[in-house]
Amino acid sequence: MLAMQHLLTILISQARPWRGMIAPASVVFASAPQRTYKRAKILFRMLTMPKFRVSLLSLTLLLAVPFAPQAIAKTPATLHAMQPDIASGSAMIVDLASKKIVYQSQPDLVRPMASITKVMTAMVVLDAHLPLDEMLSVDISHTPEMKGIYSRVRLNSQISRRNMLLLALMSSENRAAASLAHHYPGGYDAFIRAMNAKAQALGMTHTRYVEPTGLSIHNVSTARDLTKLLIATEQYPLIGQLSTTKEDMGHVRPAGLHAAVPQHQPPGVSR
Structure with missing residues (x-):
């Protein structure tokens, strides 16, 4: 059977x-x-x-x-x-x-994990129980991997933490993911340490994070470790809620997006 x-x-x-x-x-x-x-x-x-x-x-x-x-x-x-x-x-x-x-x-x-990094980024943000309606400035000053990378999000825009998560998960927006790390208690370096500590807590023994977007080839993991990460998302209902959003409008101060958020109606399910 x-x-x-x-x-x-x-x-x-x-x-x-x-x-x-x-x-x-x-x-x-x-x-x-x-x-x-x-x-x-x-x-x-x-x-x-x-x-x-x-x-x-x-x-x-x-x-x-x-x-x-x-x-x-x-x-x-x-x-x-x-x-x-x-x-x-x-x-x-x-x-x-x-x-x-x-x-x-x-x-x-062991292979670079690319933008699946943003799943861990979202988990670490939610673990900190930070106010989701707090407005954050778009800041990539500690993320050299962002140099030369296109983004619809303008630097120094003000976007809520919730919409930063929405952009990072639904649109794979790198500036949003980087900004979430910059506004973490203790700063950017503390955020990266928290990502690696979370990976160890989940038993992801061959996983390493050096930045929050997935742009770096030094963010590495394995198929076995990624199963543990994805299974852990069951404990984060907001990740599922934000990432199944078909359409949304975000509020930005000043206007910092070239388009409404998030942007994509999810395509059909792949098998």
């Missing part, structure tokens, strides 16, 4: 570099057939930025009610068909109900 109830798939592969940066991750929560969906759709999706040819991360979360799968005879043919067709250099599939590993291929291979 093959149960396809809640599967978390982490794929990490090589990507075309741009200025030495690679953005190589894909994380997919696969579930039961569509008829069993209880709620859901997309947790968030960080899209490729064609302007810079930087492949970012695509993260999809499907939540479904359990279902009774059909019994499947484990003949050699069906066993072969059950094997995932995965070309990534590193991958892991985990049954979220039992936490059992369904499939793995070099799950401890």
Whole structure:
């Protein structure tokens, strides 16, 4: 019997570099057939930025009610068909109900994690219980990786912490992620220490953060560690709420966005 109830798939592969940066991750929560969906759709999706040819991360979360799968005879043919067709250099599939590993291929291979970094950035901000309506200035002074990176968010604009999170999660906005770190109690360096401390607390033993956006190739992780990170998002309902937002309007002082926030209606679910 093959149960396809809640599967978390982490794929990490090589990507075309741009200025030495690679953005190589894909994380997919696969579930039961569509008829069993209880709620859901997309947790968030960080899209490729064609302007810079930087492949970012695509993260999809499907939540479904359990279902009774059909019994499947484990003949050699069906066993072969059950094997995932995965070309990534590193991958892991985990049954979220039992936490059992369904499939793995070099799950401890260390690779740059790109914009999935912003998931940890959001977690650390929320762990600090800071006021979400507080207006923050856009500040990237401690993030040298931001030099030359395009952004619709203007420096020194005033944006609420909640909308900074929204921009970081829904639009993969790097200036928003950097600004959240700059306005952390104790400052930017304290934020980076908190990111690494959180990773250790989650058992992410092969993960290291040096900045909050994912632009640095020195933000590294593994497929195994990323499963732990994504499973931990279940404890942060606001991350799911912000990242499933189809459309929103943000208030900026002074006007600092070239467009309304966030910008993308999530595309269809990928499997």
